[in-house]
Structures are given as C-alpha cells and as structure tokens.
Amino acid sequence: MELTGAEIIVRFLQDEGVEYVFGYPGGAVLHIYDAIYQQEGVKHVLVRHEQAATHAADGYARSTGKPGVVLVTSGPGATNAVTGIATAYMDSIPMVVLTGQVNSSLIGNDAFQEVDSVGITRPCVKHNFLVKDVAELATTLKKAFFIATTGRPGPVVVDIPKDVTAHRCHYSHPKRVSIRSYNPVVKGHPVQIKKALGLILAAKRPVLYTGGGVVLNDSAKQLTEFAKLLRLPVTNTSMGLGGYPATDDQFLGMLGMHGTYEANMAVSHCDLLIAIGARFDDRVTGNIAKFAPRAKIIHVDIDPASISKNVKVDVPIVGSVDHVLKEMINAIQATEERADAAALGHWWDQISEWRAKQCLKYDRSSPLIKPQFVIEKLYEVTQGDAFVTSDVGQHQMWAAQFYKFDKPRRWVNSGGLGTMGFGLPAAMGVQLAHPKAAVACVTGEGSIQMNIQELSTCMQYQLPIKVICLNNGYLGMVRQWQEFFYESRYSHSYMESLPDFVKLAEAYGHIGMHINQPGDVEAALQEAFKQKKRFVFLNFVTDKSENVYPMVPAGAGLDEMILV
Amino acid sequence: MRHIISILIENEAGALSRVAGLFSARGYNIESLTVAPTEDASLSRMTLVTRGSDDIIEQINKQLNKLIDVVKVMDLTEGLHIEREMMLIKVRAEGGEAREEVKRLSDIFGGRILDVSEKTYIVELTGNARKLDSFIEALGPVPILETVRSGVSGIARGEKSLQA
Numbered sequence: 009m010e011l012t013g014a015e016i017i018v019r020f021l022q023d024e025g026v027e028y029v030f031g032y033p034g035g036a037v038l039h040i041y042d043a044i045y046q047q048e049g050v051k052h053v054l055v056r057h058e059q060a061a062t063h064a065a066d067g068y069a070r071s072t073g074k075p076g077v078v079l080v081t082s083g084p085g086a087t088n089a090v091t092g093i094a095t096a097y098m099d100s101i102p103m104v105v106l107t108g109q110v111n112s113s114l115i116g117n118d119a120f121q122e123v124d125s126v127g128i129t130r131p132c133v134k135h136n137f138l139v140k141d142v143a144e145l146a147t148t149l150k151k152a153f154f155i156a157t158t159g160r161p162g163p164v165v166v167d168i169p170k171d172v173t174a175h176r177c178h179y180s181h182p183k184r185v186s187i188r189s190y191n192p193v194v195k196g197h198p199v200q201i202k203k204a205l206g207l208i209l210a211a212k213r214p215v216l217y218t219g220g221g222v223v224l225n226d227s228a229k230q231l232t233e234f235a236k237l238l239r240l241p242v243t244n245t246s247m248g249l250g251g252y253p254a255t256d257d258q259f260l261g262m263l264g265m266h267g268t269y270e271a272n273m274a275v276s277h278c279d280l281l282i283a284i285g286a287r288f289d290d291r292v293t294g295n296i297a298k299f300a301p302r303a304k305i306i307h308v309d310i311d312p313a314s315i316s317k318n319v320k321v322d323v324p325i326v327g328s329v330d331h332v333l334k335e336m337i338n339a340i341q342a343t344e345e346r347a348d349a350a351a352l353g354h355w356w357d358q359i360s361e362w363r364a365k366q367c368l369k370y371d372r373s374s375p376l377i378k379p380q381f382v383i384e385k386l387y388e389v390t391q392g393d394a395f396v397t398s399d400v401g402q403h404q405m406w407a408a409q410f411y412k413f414d415k416p417r418r419w420v421n422s423g424g425l426g427t428m429g430f431g432l433p434a435a436m437g438v439q440l441a442h443p444k445a446a447v448a449c450v451t452g453e454g455s456i457q458m459n460i461q462e463l464s465t466c467m468q469y470q471l472p473i474k475v476i477c478l479n480n481g482y483l484g485m486v487r488q489w490q491e492f493f494y495e496s497r498y499s500h501s502y503m504e505s506l507p508d509f510v511k512l513a514e515a516y517g518h519i520g521m522h523i524n525q526p527g528d529v530e531a532a533l534q535e536a537f538k539q540k541k542r543f544v545f546l547n548f549v550t551d552k553s554e555n556v557y558p559m560v561p562a563g564a565g566l567d568e569m570i571l572v
Numbered sequence: 573m574r575h576i577i578s579i580l581i582e583n584e585a586g587a588l589s590r591v592a593g594l595f596s597a598r599g600y601n602i603e604s605l606t607v608a609p610t611e612d613a614s615l616s617r618m619t620l621v622t623r624g625s626d627d628i629i630e631q632i633n634k635q636l637n638k639l640i641d642v643v644k645v646m647d648l649t650e651g652l653h654i655e656r657e658m659m660l661i662k663v664r665a666e667g668g669e670a671r672e673e674v675k676r677l678s679d680i681f682g683g684r685i686l687d688v689s690e691k692t693y694i695v696e697l698t699g700n701a702r703k704l705d706s707f708i709e710a711l712g713p714v715p716i717l718e719t720v721r722s723g724v725s726g727i728a729r730g731e732k733s734l735q736a
C-alpha cells in the first residue's frame with residue numbers, strides 16, 4: 009500500500025495500538041495533522057503548550073505502563089517539549105516524541121523554525137533519530153517504540169523533516185525489529201542471585217530499599233511476596249511509592265531527605281541493604297560517605313550503569329526486577345534455611361522504637377489549615393484509591409508522606425528532575441487513561457502557575473481532575489531552605505499578586521472553591537469528589553510557616569535528621 | 573590510570589557526537605579520539621584514550637555500552653595490545669649541522685622525511701604515544717613549526733578481537 013509519510017505515521021500509531029497523541033500543530037507537522045484529521049483510530053489531544061504535551065503523555069505512561077506519544081512542530085515546538093522530555097528521561101518513563109523538522113533541503117540553513125532537535129535532546133533521551141528517507145520511516149518508528157519500552161525505559165525522539173511526511177512509500181506494519189547493538193539483559197545471573205540469597209539468609213538487620221524500577225517493571229506483587237516471606241522491613245524512594253503497600257506494617261515509609269525517622273535510621277543501622285530498582289540518588293542517600301555504613305549491599309537493576317555508580321555494592325545483579333524477584337522467591341521456597349529469627353525480632357523491636365517517635369506528627373489543634381491535614385483528608389475522602397499527581401515543593405513531600413499508596417502507578421510525580429509545572433498536565437494524561445478514576449493534582453500556588461494554561465485543555469476534554477492547591481503564599485520549599493540555611497532571608501520566595509484562583513477556574517468554565525478553615529476541609533473535598541464530571545480547583549489557604557519534617561540537611565548523613 | 577578503549581559503533585550520522593557528548597556531560601576526560609569506518613562499512617571503530625580511577629573507567633565502559641549505537645566496547649589496557657599513533661612534524665632545519673641532526677634523529681626513531689625545503693623538513697613518525705613524545709624531546713633546540721598527531725589507534729594482540 010502506497011502512503012505518504014504523514015499517513016504512514018498515523019497508520020503506524022494505529023497499528024501500534026496508540027490511543028492518544030498529545031500535541032500541538034505547526035508548519036512542519038501540517039501534513040501529519042492533515043492525516044490525523046482524516047481518521048478516527050488515534051485520538052489527538054490538543055494541549056496549550058508543548059511542555060504540557062510531554063507531561064500529559066508522561067502521566068499517561070506512568071499510570072498505564074504504556075508508552076506516551078507526543079507530536080510537536082519544529083523549532084519552538086521542539087524546544088518547548090525539552091523540559092518534559094528531560095523529566096521523563098530522569099524517571100525512565102517510556103515515551104515517543106515526534107518532532108517536525110524543516111524540509112531536508114533546508115536543514116543547516118537556519119531556516120524558519122529550524123533547531124537541531126536531535127542535538128538539543130541528545131543528552132536527555134534514551135535515543136533519538138532523524139528520518140532522512142520515507143522508506144525508513146516505519147522501521148524507525150518501530151525502533152523508537154522498541155527502545156522506549158524495553159530495558160530501562162525512556163523517551164525517544166524521532167525528528168521528521170516535512171518533505172519526508174509528503175513523500176510516498178509502500179507501508180506495512182513492521183511486526184518486529186532487532187537492533188544488533190541493543191539487547192537488554194532480562195535474566196539475572198543465577199550465581200549472583202545465589203550469592204544474594206546467602207547474604208539475605210545470614211543478615212541480622214536487613215532492609216529492602218526499593219525504587220521506581222519496581223513500579224515500572226510491574227513487580228509490586230513479587231516484591232510484596234518476597235518481603236512477606238522473610239518479614240523484611242521495606243522502605244521506598246519517592247519514585248517507588250506504591251511498589252509496596254503503604255498500609256502494611258512492614259512498610260517504614262519513604263527514605264531520604266524527607267524520609268521518615270524509622271526508614272532513615274533503619275538504613276543507617278542495617279547490616280544488609282537490598283536495593284531493588286533504585287539508583288542511590290543523592291536525595292535518597294544524603295552524604296554518601298555516611299550512607300548505610302554498616303551494610304553489605306545487594307543491588308538489583310536493569311541498567312548496569314546504575315550499579316556501583318554512586319555507592320559500591322557487594323552483590324550486583326543486572327536483570328529485570330520482576331525476573332530476579334521471582335527467582336529469589338523460588339529459591340527461598342526451595343530451602344528450609346531461614347535467617348536468625350531472634351535477630352530479626354530484635355531488629356523489629358528496634359524499628360518499633362524508632363517508629364514511636366512519630367516523626368510525621370504535626371499540630372492538629374492549629375486554627376490554621378495544616379497542609380498535612382489536607383492530604384490526610386484527601387486520603388480518607390478518596391479511600392486511598394485516587395491517582396495523585398504532584399508538582400514540586402513542600403506539597404509534593406507532604407503528599408508522598410501522608411497519602412498512603414497501596415498500589416503502584418497511583419503516585420505520579422517528577423522525582424528525578426523535580427519539574428514544577430508537571431502536576432496538572434500529568435493529571436490530564438492520567439485522567440484520559442482512567443476516565444472513571446478519581447484523579448487529584450496536589451500542587452502549590454507557585455507550581456500550578458507554571459502550566460496554568462492547561463485549565464483550558466481540561467475544559468475542552470471535560471477532564472474531571474481535582475486540583476488540591478496548598479496555597480501558602482510562598483515558594484514554600486525555597487522558603488524552608490532560606491529559613492533553615494539563610495537566616496530567614498526570604499529572597500524572592502514570596503508569591504505576590506496571586507490570582508483569585510476561584511475566579512480563574514470559573515473563567516475557564518470550571519468550579520473553584522476557596523477553603524480557609526480547618527473545619528471545612530473535609531466537606532470541601534467530599535463535595536469536590538462528588539462532582540464526577542467536573543473539574544474542581546480547590547484553593548486551600550494553608551499555614552504559611554509550616555515546614556517539611558524530618559529533613560536531612562544537605563551534606564548530612566541520613567541519621568542526622570532535623571525533627572519537628 | 574591511562575586507558576585505551578576501543579569502540580565498535582554504528583557508522584551513522586551523529587554517532588561521534590553521542591560519544592563526545594557523553595564524555596563532556598559526565599565530565600570524563602578525552603585525551604585522544606580517533607574514528608574511521610571498518611572493513612564493514614556499516615561500522616566505525618573508535619579508539620579513545622582517557623584517564624580515570626577504576627570506578628570512573630568502569631562507569632565509562634558501562635555508559636558507552638548503554639549508548640544504543642554502540643555495538644561493542646573493549647578496554648585494551650586490560651590485556652596485551654598494540655598502540656600506534658602517527659605524527660607529522662615540521663621543523664626548521666637550516667644549515668648543514670641542523671639538517672644532519674634532524675635526519676639522524678629521524679633515522680634513529682625509524683621516521684621518514686616526507687618533505688624537504690630549503691629551511692624545513694617534515695618528518696613522519698609512527699609509534700606509541702611515548703615514542704612520539706620522546707622524539708619531540710630529543711629534537712631539543714630544533715625549532716618545531718607544526719606537529720600533527722593522529723591520536724592513538726589500538727588493537728588487542730593474539731586471538732582476541734573486537735567484532736560485531
């Protein structure tokens with residue numbers, strides 16, 4: 009069948025089972041938009057800024073496990089998308105971004121709306137392509153999807169010159185591709201798994217530290233089974249939340265800079281740290297020299313380059329989390345041997361003592377709305393079953409600490425890049441993927457303004473998202489650092505001239521609510537979530553001076569937390 | 573320590589910048605880098621000379637392997653290998669004595685004089701990097717007008733070979 013390049017792209021996306029493309033048109037992609045117009049298989053979602061297209065595709069991907077797909081024009085379309093591409097790259101999110109490019113004959117001539125998209129995105133993609141010939145288009149697209157979704161996932165950019173979308177070529181859907189230089193390892197090495205098992209059965213104070221890899225690899229079930237078999241304490245990174253049920257009593261909470269006292273103390277005192285699908289990020293480890301100083305370390309990861317990058321490990325296992333966990337479970341079930349029960353009992357006693365500190369306590373009798381209280385109520389009202397996206401700042405940490413995620417793919421946040429402006433567009437992708445689900449975007453008055461224009465997209469597609477804006481009138485996280493480390497010199501962390509968010513929401517056709525009494529929080533949330541078909545913006549006026557605790561100051565070890 | 577890393581990479585536009593970009597983004601150093609197609613036109617072979625602690629070299633190897641276009645990576649310094657670099661050097665050689673001296677040195681180092689003018693010589697010399705350095709040192713007071721070095725190429729000795 010002879011098709012134009014533009015038709016090939018659209019047909020390919022249909023054949024690949026792509027449901028949504030998030031995009032924004034422009035000169036270089038007009039042929040593609042014309043092909044989209046003439047079909048119904050792939051639904052296009054028109055955002056209001058290309059950054060939002062990438063975050064929406066990202067939210068779609070995080071909440072479903074399927075790759076997110078983006079279509080933007082050349083030049084400014086591509087550069088606007090870069091923040092979202094980098095966000096997805098840092099968190100290993102499968103995404104395919106199609107960027108229009110000027111005509112092949114003009115490339116390199118500083119043509120109108122020309123940028124070197126392949127060059128600009130190179131450091132923040134898993135891979136990228138420039139398609140020079142329509143005959144290569146279908147296989148290149150197939151390679152892009154293959155690379156984005158396998159091994160350690162990540163974003164792939166395909167840059168397509170306009171003339172390539174006009175040229176004609178025979179099309180058939182490539183069922184498979186193989187790339188000789190790309191063969192991700194899946195199975196963990198049996199010898200390494202055996203070594204790990206030896207350490208696990210000999211440990212007296214073990215801790216499981218798991219990250220986004222468990223969520224991305226859909227291994228939450230296996231992780232739970234494994235932890236239960238050996239009664240291991242579990243802590244998650246921010247990216248790993250939901251990978252282990254937060255309401256389970258083996259769960260210690262999140263670790264790291266704003267992790268719980270018990271999680272950070274357990275990691276600091278354990279004799280064996282079992283890291284699974286986590287990458288020893290500096291926000292997790294604190295001062296690396298003081299990290300898990302008494303522990304032998306096992307590290308399971310699909311990416312060999314993640315292993316021994318920041319922390320030297322004793323038993324590296326390269327492989328998919330899901331496969332390695334299954335092998336470990338089988339091996340444990342096949343042996344009678346168990347770790348020293350008395351020692352494990354002591355260890356749990358010690359952990360209970362740390363827990364008794366109640367590091368997340370806050371003033372419940374305050375006449376002001378405490379942000380933590382809002383998240384607790386959000387958890388109750390949504391029965392712990394909402395998809396929660398967040399922006400970046402204090403509100404993000406409170407959401408991570410106080411919303412108890414029992415299921416994976418429910419917590420959607422920019423962990424690695426820390427991108428303000430992520431929350432609302434990500435929620436759009438989540439809501440489109442799960443039209444009936446409760447979707448909340450926890451944000452601050454600073455972050456929400458970074459992609460506020462998407463209120464319009466939410467109206468167009470009737471997305472019943474609930475924005476939970478914890479409005480403290482400050483760039484709170486910045487203010488907190490200034491209070492602690494710059495003697496309260498609040499340089500440019502105050503948000504002046506805030507809009508009236510209720511009126512703003514209404515101007516876009518949504519419902520806006522203003523809440524400034526603690527007693528009104530629950531009722532407001534109830535009312536908002538009853539609105540199954542409407543987008544509701546809840547503006548909670550919260551205590552301006554509240555800080556996120558515990559906090560490990562930069563340069564300190566995990567056991568040197570500032571507590572409330 | 574100094575390491576010589578051989579890389580087999582898809583012969584595609586941008587492949588070189590992926591490697592160079594990786595090194596600059598992660599702050600690894602590149603002492604020299606050579607690249608040219610192999611007997612299989614779809615593949616290029618690079619030889620990269622770098623310095624770093626064992627941890628850094630391990631990361632370099634892993635990060636190179638992670639690049640989608642990279643087919644194979646081998647650290648030649650882990651085994652017996654041959655290292656060669658070619659240098660073209662233009663020196664001022666005026667007067668009988670100076671001209672004789674350059675010619676003699678070139679002979680001792682196994683070089684060839686490729687170009688002769690009234691006042692200059694161009695010497696071609698091949699060897700490992702240390703030999704080329706020694707030649708420059710041995711020239712002593714002879715004024716050097718230009719040097720061009722190819723960068724190191726390397727290959728493992730014996731049966732071991734880098735293949736797709």
Ligand SMILES: Cc1ncc(C[n+]2csc(CCOP(=O)(O)OP(=O)(O)O)c2C)c(N)n1
Binds near residue numbers: 484
């Ligand atoms: C795009 C971007 N710019 C700057 C920052 C640095 N930053 C981190 S948190 C923060 C403050 C966020 O304020 P707000 O959204 O109001 O949330 P709060 O901390 O008050 O909950 C800033 C500016 C960032 N993470 N992302």
